[in-house]
Amino acid sequence: MSTTTTTLEIADGEWLYKIPFQELPLDNQVNVLWYCCENTLMNVACLNRFYYHLVLGGCLNSSNYRDDEEDDVAAYRNTIWKHRLLGMMNGFIDEVNSKIISSGLDVSLVNSMNEKELDRYLREMLFLREGNAIKYSSVLMQMKKLCFDKASDVEEQKVINRERTVGNINVTTWYAFKASKYPMIKDLSELSPQFYFGFKGYEMVIEEYFLCGNAWNVAFGIGTDYEDFNNDKSIAQFVERNSGVGYILENKSFKMFGDFIDGTVGSEFVGKISVGDRFAVIIDYDAKQVNFFKNGIHIASAITGTQDLVSQSVMYFPIISMCTRKTITLYPLLQTDYQLNPDAPIRMASPAKHQYN
Structure with missing residues (x-):
């Protein structure tokens, strides 16, 4: 299956229901979730308490969900949102580079980021709220809201x-x-x-x-x-x-x-x-x-x-x-x-x- 087809089918949400998604190893489930649109991620989060916690953190309709389970899936959750954030930043860079090329400017293109460079960027170019771990989902949500005030x-x-x-x-x-x-x-x-x-x-x-x-x-x-x-x-x-x-x-x-x-x-x-x-x-x-x-x-x-x-x-x-x-x-x-x-x-x-x- 081509990358494009896979991305489109997962983003559509239908693909998840054509395979035994919940029977896959957790690593593979997370790899699939990397390519889901946010609507599909929200649908997955609503499947049960585990997936809610995996995608969003916290718990779904329960005050008894143990905090110590956070360590079990926090790293997986971060990879989901980090992957999406990296895609957004490189999308910005691709947009800018395409404008430079189409305008015929004789200037250097902007280098795309890898995961390590993204982490450096977040720690050096942003002032993050306290905490050792970067909340990639929170960074992504704020980045998605960038806009000018209405005139x-x-x-x-x-x-x-x-x-x-x-x-x-x-x-x-x-x-x-x-x-x-x-x-x-x-x-x-x-x-x-x-x-x-x-x-x-x-x-x-x-x-x-x-x-x-x-x-x-x-x-x-x-x-x-x-x-x-x-x-x-x-x-x-x-x-x-x-x-x-x-x-x-x-x-x-x-x-x-x-x-x-x-x-x-x-x-x-x-x-x-x-x-x-x-x-x-x-x-x-x-x-x-x-x-x-x-x-x-x-x-x-x-x-x-x-x-x-x-x-x-x-x-x-x-x-x-x-x-x-x-x-x-x-x-x-x-x-x-x-x-x-x-x-x-x-x-x-x-x-x-x-x-x-």
Whole structure:
């Protein structure tokens, strides 16, 4: 039986009922479950208490299911969800690489991950809640919910707002998008219980990039939520009230806490902006700075002098601002090694504009 056929039949759920699934050795059962869609996994979990515990942990309709049975199947359960998470991350990477190839860009493709590299990525690029074991199912569930907030303050036909893909079709001047289901925070005591981990940064890929008369085109970075988002006089939404820090493409400068800060000197690493380019933002809490990357290469950094630019107890979100005929797609960070370039421009925000206690 071909791999494709097997995957489709298992995902459909019918295949499980055509074989003595429950009579297979547990290792083989788990290998089958690797290829099941989540609906099928939920159906398997409802077969009885054992399968509920195997797939989801905990117990089904019983307060007497012994906790010591956790050790018997926890490793198996982790392989099921780890396999699915690895598939999701490599799916993201395949998407990005296909866009690079179709755009004809002369840049390096992103390397796919194996299981060992996935574990390194999760421990180094995410801030996980306490515990020695990684809860792959919790990571997967949070990753699946990545999306931008709905644009409720503008006519639907003027913007693109499809989960991780957003764009400004014809909103005059600028429009900004925020992803409040993508928390970037280090101090997990301040993280909402609905989240299992905090991100260190994010990536975005250019889907459409029409050079309009505006010299800024796209500004991307981080900021907190605030009541007047998209309803104030700031065109880029990196203002003092939301501790916003953004980098402006084409203009090659910064918008920090509402101030425009020139960054053109030393900006030769940015180059021409094209469809398929991937840009990343990474918060370095130890160095108190925000680093910006293009296609994996460090292009600029924002720092402060006497005060901290970022706080590990503040929850930041991705913010993308753009003028008309621009579209981007949001991704989690897609690699583990983002090397800093000592020659990339570094700019300092005004210390009077921000102060964390």
